[in-house]
Amino acid sequence: MAERPPSVAHLLLARVAATPDTEAFRYPVPSAGGGPDDWRSYTWAQSAQRVFAIAAGLMDLGVRAEERVAIASATRVDWILSDLGIICAGAATTTVYPQTNAEETAYILADSGSRVLIAEDAAQLAKVRERRAELPELAHVVVIEPGDAVPAEGDPEGWVLSLADLAERGAAYLEKHPDCVKDTVAGLRPDQLATLIYTSGTTGRPKGVRLSQDTWSYMGLAIEAIQLERPDGVQYLWLPLAHVFGKVLIAAHVQIGHVMAVDGRIDKIIENLPVVRPTLMCGVPRIYERVFNGVAAKAKAGGALKFKIFNWAAGVAREYARVSQENFRRTGRASVPAGLAARHRVADRLVYAKLRAAFGGRIESCVSGSAALTPEIGYFFCGAGIRVLEGYGLTESAAASFVNRHDTNRTGTVGTVLPGGEVRIADDGEILLRGPGIMQGYHGLPEKTAEVLDADGWFRTGDIGELSDDGFLRITDRKKDLFKTSGGKYVAPTEIEGRLKALCPYVSSVVVIGAGRKYCSALIALDEAAILGWAKENGIGGGYAEVVADARTRELIDGYVSELNAGLQRWQTVKKFQLLPRELDIEHGDLTPSLKIKRPVVERQFDGLVEKMYEGA
Template sequence: MSDTQTLIENRPPSVAALFLERVAATPDAEAYRYPVPSPSGEGPDDWKTLSWGQAAERVHAIAAGLIQLGVRPEERVALASSTRIEWILADLGIMCAGAATTTVYPQTNAEESAFILADSESRVLIAEDAAQLAKAREKRAELPELAHVVVVDAAGVERTAEEGDWLLTLDELESRGAAHLQKHPELIKERVGAITKDQLATLIYTSGTTGRPKGVRLPHDNWSYMAKATAATGLIHGDDVQYLWLPLAHVFGKVLTSGQIEVGHVTAVDGRVDKIIENLPVVQPTYMAAVPRIFEKVYNGVAAKARAGGAAKYKIFQWAAGIAREYAKVTQDNFRRTGTASAPFGLTTKHKAADRLVFAKIREAFGGRLRACVSGSAALAPDIGYFFAGAGIHILEGYGLTESSAASFVNPGEAYRTGTVGKPLPGTEVRIADDGEVLLRGPGIMQGYHGLPEKTAEVLEPDGWFHTGDIGELSPDGYLRITDRKKDLIKTSGGKYVAPAEVEGQFKAVCPYVSNILVHGADRNFCTALIALDEEAILGWAKENGLEGKSYAEVVAAPATVALIELYVTELNQGLQRWQTIKKFRLLPRDLDVEHGEMTPSLKLKRPVVEREFGHLIDEMYAGTREA
C-alpha cells in the first residue's frame, strides 16, 4: 500500500477532528485573512488575520453556544449567508458540536428558504443579516422546529419583546458558549471524539431546474476523505495563500475549506464578486478556485480593452492570443509524450515577445503569484483554457457533483490537459456505462437524498455506483473528458445528436462579447441559439460604433449589434458539423442571472427556465419552418 493510500485509509472520522489536530499542530500560524470595510465605505478595506488558535477560540465558543441552546448530535443548524469568515467559523462550530450544517444560498427567496428549513428540520438558523432574518420572520409560523435565529451582522436588527430568546446575535451566542466552556472545559473534545464517520455533517440542497430542491446527505467521512485526497494530489501546499470567494453554500466552495485544514495554508475569504479584480493584487494568491464564467469575463475584458486601444493594439492582442493557444497546445502535447513542457525555438521566441507585450500584464492582474487556478461547476471552453495556459495562468479543470462532495476529478499539476477534467482523486473509482454515462464510486459519494429513498435509488446502486447524469470519455491513461449532460443532449428531427455545451463553449472562445448562450434544437430540423451579451464589453463596443449613450437593451436591439454577432456565429459555424450549425439566433434584451432563476448560484445555466422565459423568441426562429 502506498503512503497516499495509507494516509487516506487511516483518515480520522471527521474534519472536526482534523481541525483540532491542525490547531494543536500550528496554533500560532496564520489561518485566515478577511476584509473589514472602512467605516466611511470609501477607500480600501482593512484586512485582518486570524491564527489557527484564534479561529479555534471562536469555533469552540460557537459550538458550545449551540450545545447550550440544546442542539444535539446530527441535528441541523442552517447557515444562510454569503461567503465570509463567519461562515467558515460557524460551519466548523456546527461540526465541532456534532451537529450538521444545512446550507442556504443567500439569494434563495423566503418560500424556498422555508421549504429547506422545514425539510431539513433545522433547529437553529444562523442568518447573515437583517435581510436573511426577514425571511425567517416572514415564515416563522410555518417553522415550528426552528427554535432560534442567530444573526451575524446585527446592523439594523431590532428584537421584538415576543421574540425574546428566539433571536440572538452571533456575539451573544459566542459569549454564552465561552461561559459554558468555563464550566465544561472538555466539552468540545468530548463532542468531537464522539463523532462517527457515518454521522451526518452537511445537508446541501441542489438547486434543481424543476420541482423542489433535494437535500444531499453528506456524512463527516466525505469531508475527511476530501481533505486527505485533495492534499494527496499535491496541488495544495502548506505555504499557499488561497483566495476564497466562491459561495460556501455550494459544495465546490465547501470542499476548499477541508483541504486547507489538512495542509494548514492561509485562506483569504471574501465572497463579494464585485471585489475580485480589486482584491487579487492585495491578496496575491498562489491558487484560487473559480467557475468558468469568471475566466470568460476576464478574457472578454482583456479583449475589449485591447479593442478600445485602437486597431494596432487589438491586432497585437489577437496575435498574442493565437501564440498563447499554440504554445499551450504544443507544450502540453510534448509534456504528455516526453515529460518536458518544451516548444520549438521559433515558437518560444514569439511567446517571449507576446509575454512582454500582453501576458505579463494579465498575470499581474491576478496578483503576480498565481501558481494555478482550479475551475469547476461547468465546462470551460478549451480555447479559453489554452489562452490562459499560454499566458501562464494554469487553469486546472476539475469535476464533481454535490452528490460526490464536489471533487471527484482534478487535473494533475504540470501534467494537466486542457479540455479534460483530469484524473480521479485517490480512492475514487470511475467507469463509463454502455450509453456513455459517467459512474462514480468511492468515499466521497453521498449517503442519499434526505427523506427521498426512491430518488436515491434512481441514481445510487446497491453496490455503491453513482449515476452522474453526465456523458464522458476516458483516455487510455485515465483522463476524463465530459461531453455533456445526459439529459441535455439534443436529438434533431433528422436523428443527429448535438452536445449543446460543446457548441456553446466554442462560441464563448470565438466571441469576446458573449455572456451566456443557449443552443436549442431538440426535435427540430436545425439548431438555433439565444445569446446574452456581456454588458461591459458590448457597451464599450457601442461607444466606438455610434451607439454611445444607448441602454444595454437598445444596444442589443440595434441592427449593427446583430450584424456584429452574426459575424461570430458565421465563424463558429465554419468549425462545426453541418447538423451542429446555428441557423438562426436572437439576442436577449438582458443577461441571464440568478435573480430571475435562469442561473444556479454556481452560475450554471438552467435550460428549461431559459427556454420557458424566452420561448417566444425560440418559436419566432422556427416560425414558417415545417415543424412550426
Template structure:
C-alpha cells in the same frame, strides 16, 4: 501501500477532528485573512488575520453556544450567508458541536428558503443580516422546528428570545465552556464517520431542490485526498470567494484544514479584481464564467486602446493558444513543456507585451487555478495556459462532495477534468454515462429514498447523469449532461455545451448562450451579451447613451454577433451549425431563476421564459 492510500485510509472520522489536530499542530500559524471595510466608507479595505488558535477560540465558542441552545448531534443548523470568515467559523462550530450544516444561498427567495429550513428540520438558522432573518421571520408559523435565529451582522436587528447575535452566541458559548472545559473534545470525539455533517440542497432545474446527505467521512476523505495529490502545500495562499453554500466552495475548506495553509476569504465578486493584487494568492478556484469575463475584459481593454493594440492582443491570443497546445502535447509525449524555437521566440515577445500584465492582475504569484462546476471552453483554457495562468479543470457533483477528478499539476490537459482522486473509482456505462464509486459519494437524498435508488446502486456506484470519455491513461473528458443532449429531427446527436463553449471562445461579447434544437431540423441559439463589453463597443459605433436593451436590438449589434456565429459555424459539423439566433433583452441571472448561484444554465427555465423567441426562429419552417 502507496503514500496516498496510507494518508486516505488513516483518516479520522471527521473534519472536526482534523481541525482540532490542525490547531494543536500549528496554533500560531495564520489560518484566515478577511477584509474589514474602512469606517469612513472611503478607501481600501483593511485585511486582518486569525491564527488557528484564534479561530479555534471562536469556533469552540460557537459550538458551545449551539449546544447550550439545545442543539444535539446530527440536528441541523442552517447557514444563510455570503462567503465571509464568519461562515467558515460557524460551519466549523456546527461540526464541532456534532451537528450538521444546512447550506442556504443568500440569493434564495423566501419561499425556497422556507422549504429548505422546513425539509431539513433545522433547529437554528445562522443568518447573515436583517434581510436573511426576514425570510425566516415572515414564515415563522411554517417553521415549528426553528427555535432560534443567530444574526452575524446585527444592524437593524432586535435580539430577544428567538433572535440573538453571533457575538451573543459566542459569549454564551464561552461562559458555557468555562463550566464544561472538555465539552468540545468530548463532542468531537463522539462523532462517527457515518454521522451527518452537511445537507446541501441542489438547485433543481424543475421542482423542489433535493437535500444531499453528506456524512463527516466524506469531508475527512476529501481533505486527505486533496492533500495526497501534491498540488497544494502548507505555504500556499488561497483566495476563496466562491459561494460556500455550494459544494465546490465547501470542499476547499476541508483541504485547507488538512494542509494548514492561509485562506483569504471574501465573497464579494465585484471585489475580485481589486483583491487579487492585495491577497497575491498562489491558487484560487473559480467557475468558468470568471475566466470568460477576464478574457473578455482583457480583449475589451485592448480594443479600447485602438486598432494597433487590439491587433497585438489578437496575435498574442493566437500565440498563447498555440503555445498552450504544443507544450501540453509535448509534455504528454516527453514529460517536458517545450516548444519549437520560432514559437518560443514569438511567445517571449507576446509575454512581454500582454501575458505578464495578465499575471500581474492575478497578483503575480498564481501557480494554478482550479476550475469546476461547468465546462471551460478549451480555447479559453489554452489561452490562459499559454499566458502562464494554469487552469486545472476538475469535476464532481454535490452528490460526490465536489472533487472527484482534478488535473494533475504540470501534467494537466486542457479540455479534460483530469484523473480521479485517490480512492475514487470511475467507469463508463454502455450509454456513455460516467459512474463513480468511493468515499466521497453521498448517503442519499434527504427523505427521498425513491430518488436515491434512481441514482445510487446497491453496490455503491453513483450515476452522475454526465456523458464522458476516458483516455487510455485515465483522463476524463465530460461531453455533456445526459439529459441535455440534443437529438435533431434528422436523428443527429448534439452536445449543446460543446457548441456553447466554442462560441464563448470565438465571441468576446457573449455572457450566456443556450443552443436549442431537440426534435427540430436545425439548431438555434438564445444569446445574452456581456453588458460592459457591448456598451463599450456601442459607444464607439454610434450607439453611445443607449440602454443595453436598445443596443442589443440595434441592427449593427445583430450584424456584429452574426459575424461571430458564422465564424463558429465554420468549425462545426453541418448539423451542429446555428442557423438562427436571437439576442436577449437582458442577461440571464440568478434572480430570475435562469442560472444557478454557481452560474450554471437552467435550460428548461430559459427555454420556457423565451419560448416566444424560439418559436419565432422556427416559424414558417417545415419541421420533420
C-alpha cells in the same frame, strides 16, 4: 494517502495543535472613511477559540448530534467558523444561498428539520420571520450582523440572538464543561451526517444531499495528496460556501494549513487580487470568460494596434499551451520549438506579464469547476502563465472527483480521479463514480436515491464522458441536455455553446435549442460591458437593450455565428439566433446560484423569440 480520521473536526484539532500561531484566515474590514479595506487575520489558535465558543453555544441552545443548523450568508470568515463550530458540536450544516427567496428558504429549513439558523443579517432574518408559522422546528435564529434585528436588551422571546451572544453563551458553557467540545469531537462517527447541501437544481425542487463526516476528512486528505496548494500558500476564496465547490475548499484548507483570504463580494475580485496576492484561486468558468473578455475589450479600446497585438499574443498562448501539453503527454517534457518559445517570450513582455500582475503576481494555478470551461479559454490562460486546472464533481460527490494536476494539466479534460475514487463509463456513455466522496443519499427521498445510487455504491452522474487510456476524463455533455433533431441526429448543445463563447468575446451566455426541431437555433445573451464598449466605438448609443436591438450588433454576432458553423457538422449548425434583451442572471431565475443555465426556464421566459426562429419550419 494517509488513513482518514472520522471528521474534519479531527483535522481541525490536529491542525491547531501543529501550527497554533500561524495565520489561518485573512478577512476584510471595510474602511469607515470609504478607503481601501483593512485586512485582518486569525491564527489557527484564535480560529479554534471562536469555533469552540460557537460549538459550545449551540450545545447550550440544546443542539444535539446530527441535528441540523442552517447557514444563510454570503461567503465570509464567520460562515466558515460557524460551519466548523456546527461540526464540533456534533451537528450537521444545512446550506442556504443568501439569494434564495423566502419561500424556498422556508422549504429548505423545513425539509431539513433545521433547529437553528445562522443568518447573515436582518434581510435573511426577515425571510424566516414571515414564514415562522411554517417552521415549528426552528428554535432559534442567530444573526451575524444583527443591526437593529436584535434589540439592545435582547429578544424577549429568546428566538433571535446575535452571533456574539451565541459565542458568549458558549464561553460560559465551556467554563462549566471545559471538555465538552473535545469530548464531542472524539465521539463523532465517520458515517454521522455532517452536511445537507441542497442542489440548486436546473429543474424542480432542490434535493438535500446527505454527506457524512468522513466524506470531508477524505476530501481534505485527497486534495492534499495531489498537492493542489502548499502549506505556505495563500488561497483567495470568494465562491459561495452554500455550494459544494466552496465547501470542499474548507476541508482542504484545514488539512493543508495554508492561508485562506475570504471575501465573497464578487465585485471586489479585481480590487482584491493585487492586495491578497494569492497563489491559488478557484472559480467557475464564467469568471475566467469575463476576465478574458475584459482583457480583450480593454485591448480593443486601446486602438487597432494594441488589439492586433493582443490577438496575436492570445494565439501564441494557445499554441504554446497546446504544444507543450502534447509534448509532455508524449515524452514527459513540456518542450516547444525554439521559434514558438521566442514568440512566447515577446508576447510575455507585451501581454502576459501584465495579466499575471492583475492576478497579484504570485498566482501559480487557478481551478475551474461547476461547469465546463471552454478549452480555448483554458489554453489562453495556461499559455499566459496562469494554469487553469479544470476539475469535475457534483454535489452528490462532494465536489471534487477529478482534477488536473499542476505538472500533468491537460486542457479540455477534467484530469484524473482523486486518490481513493473509482470511475467507470456505462454502455451509454454515462459517467459512474464510486468512493468515499459519494453521498449517503437524498434526504428523505429513498426512491430518488435508488434512481442514481446502486447497491454496489456506483453513482450515476447524469453526465456523458470519455476516459482516455491513461485515465483523463473528458465531459462531452449532460445526459439530459443531449437532444435529437426531427431528422434523428443527436446534438450536444454545451459543445456548440462553448465554441461560440471561445470565438466571440461579446457573448455572455448561449442556449442552443433544437429538440424535435428541423434545425438548431440559439438564444444569445451578450456581455454588457464588452458590447457597450464596442457600441461606443462604433457610434451606437443607448443602454444594453438598445444596443442589442441595433442591426449593426446583429451583423457583428452573425459573423461569429457563421465562423462557428464553418467548424460544425451540418446538423449541428445554428441556422437562426436571437439576441436576448438582457443578460441571464440569478435574479430572473435564469441561472442557478452556481451560474448554471436553467435551460427550461430560459426557453420558457423567451418562448416568443424561440417560436420566431421556427416560424414556417
